[in-house]
Amino acid sequence: MKTTIKLSDKVIIGIKKDIASGKLKKGEKIPAEPELMELYEVGRSTIREAIKTLAISGILKVQQGSGTFVTSKIKDETLLQRLKRADFEEINSVRLLLEKEIVRLACQHRSDEDVRLMQEHLQHRKKAIENNQQKKCAEADIAFHISIAKSSGNQVLSDLYENFTSVMRNFFTLRDAEDIGHFAQSQYSHESLAQAIALKNPKLAEQLILTILDNNY
Known part of the structure; x- marks a missing residue:
């Protein structure tokens, strides 16, 4: 039996992986909401919750009218x-x-x-x-x-x-x-x-x- 995780956590893990692997680099804009919704098979509210969490932690920055950008690398992790x-x-x-x-x-x-x-x-x-x-x-x-x-x-x-x-x-x-x-x-x-x-x-x-x-x- 598999353990269920929150959908927003699934999105957070996915975005963090892309940043850590270099797929998403510091300063780059992440995909738009519709693309993220399709990628992770979740609704708009889930994507927004995940982005909000990552923004609070300083990994992403939401710029109104421009999109959401990577502001911090994930490196030297314990x-x-x-x-x-x-x-x-x-x-x-x-x-x-x-x-x-x-x-x-x-x-x-x-x-x-x-x-x-x-x-x-x-x-x-x-x-x-x-x-x-x-x-x-x-x-x-x-x-x-x-x-x-x-x-x-x-x-x-x-x-x-x-x-x-x-x-x-x-x-x-x-x-x-x-x-x-x-x-x-x-x-x-x-x-x-x-x-x-x-x-x-x-x-x-x-x-x-x-x-x-x-x-x-």
């Missing part, structure tokens, strides 16, 4: 900034690559304390599900995956994965705040993943993380 303008498919593809390697290494290097922390986070996750606390459940879910990353023994990989957490939080909050069903459905898979890592079974751990990511949790 990794987190780059992730924030990525779309869901890009994030999920990279997350898949990272998590497969993370669980493989975790099976080799995890300590007993690492396993204890994983299980503790899963208990918090389970309790939040039982109490229908979506936000607490999302935080426990992220903490669980971070604990696996930290158990991998690769600090760079762990730090890289943590950069994904703020983006993941954003995707989680885009779901209905009261909808905790997807977390509940994947609780057993998460518990099985922790067990596979505890048993140092990389093949099973990789199968389980693929199942989890197929459901975007």
Whole structure:
């Protein structure tokens, strides 16, 4: 199940990508509203909302009677900034690559304390599900995956994965705040993943993380 993002955010991401790639250069006029509407398959109000947001951030400037111009380059981004303008498919593809390697290494290097922390986070996750606390459940879910990353023994990989957490939080909050069903459905898979890592079974751990990511949790 894919996460839905606001239509205006889709337009913002698209325009930022064009600026970052050099397709739209500083000082150039962006396409007119009708062209943008056709390009992104959205209505006029969505285009105007996106342009307003980019204008407030100083990336675009609206000149009455002349059009909208690029006023700032998007360069020297931090990794987190780059992730924030990525779309869901890009994030999920990279997350898949990272998590497969993370669980493989975790099976080799995890300590007993690492396993204890994983299980503790899963208990918090389970309790939040039982109490229908979506936000607490999302935080426990992220903490669980971070604990696996930290158990991998690769600090760079762990730090890289943590950069994904703020983006993941954003995707989680885009779901209905009261909808905790997807977390509940994947609780057993998460518990099985922790067990596979505890048993140092990389093949099973990789199968389980693929199942989890197929459901975007």
